[in-house]
Amino acid sequence: MIRSMTGYGKAQVSFEGKKYTVEIRSVNGKTADIGFKTSQVPREAEPELRQRLAARLQRGNIDLFITPEQEDNGVESYFNTELIKRYFVELQTVFTGMGQDVTASDIAAALLRMPEVREVRKKDPDPREWEQLSDCIDKAADDLDAFRIKEGARLGQVLLAHTDLIEEYLHMAEQLDPERSATVRKKLDERLSGLDSEISIDKNRLEQELIYYLEKADITEERIRLQQHCRYFRQTLAQEEFAGRKLGFIAQEMGREINTLGSKAGHAGMQQYVVMMKDELEKIKEQVLNVL
DSSP, rough: OBSSEEEEEEEEEEEEEEEEEEEEEEEEOOEEEEEEOOOOOOGHHHHHHHHHHHHOOOOOOOEEEEESSOOOOOOOEEOOOOHHHHHHHHHHHHHHHTTTTOOOOHHHHHHHHGGGGGGEEEEOEEEEEEEEHHHHHHHHHHHHHHHHHHHHHHHHHHHHHHHHHHHHHHHHHHTHHHHHHHHHHHHHHHHHHTOOSSSOOOHHHHHHHHHHHHHHOOOHHHHHHHHHHHHHHHHHHHOOSSHHHHHHHHHHHHHHHHEEEEEEEEEHHHHHHHHHHHHHHHHHHHHHHBBB
């Protein structure tokens, strides 16, 4: 059963009173393009997590979101007490030397306005917290995969419906083939009958050329190959788990046969069915882009 590349997964976890919501969203893409839309993933853990998600989710433009219930900027601030003591002594000495009567409260108020006396440090992450978050990410990835499977089932039905229509239009075009062949022969006979009666014609050579011309216009091989491609398309849908690229290649082969049918048709009714087959094939190609 195929999977869609479009999906959404969600999971939640609590750690020491703090609640996190993990969301993973994916849309179609040629490779696994994984973006972390969060600051909750430690930098040293990013490469391993990226590889794990790529192995689990295969392909797609994938975004990871981690939202804490209460926003935490992950930093702590401290007073640099040693710097404050040194500045206080220096300022007191300066003002005394200038004969200024400055109280300790005035100096303290001035010191607190100086940005250097307060240090901002990034909190050290708790390894246990990241372990819980990592497990939660895996659960969100599982939820995303379940979504993809469900969406893939719907997508498979749509692709089968378009394939059915291609085969139906092919059958209708096939019904017109005897009429088309008769029309071709009639046109050739009319053109030959219009030739000057004094012109000498080699009947055997003429018959050979007619056979050659009619064989070139024959659509049997293209019809059989297109039917085979449609069967292979169905088989791939039913049996392969990650079939997106292969389905794209099969659709290309189907397009070649339909184009050749169109170039050989030479019949207005048959050309209409060829156009209808092309329309269904374009819809297939659009949908296959979403298949994992």
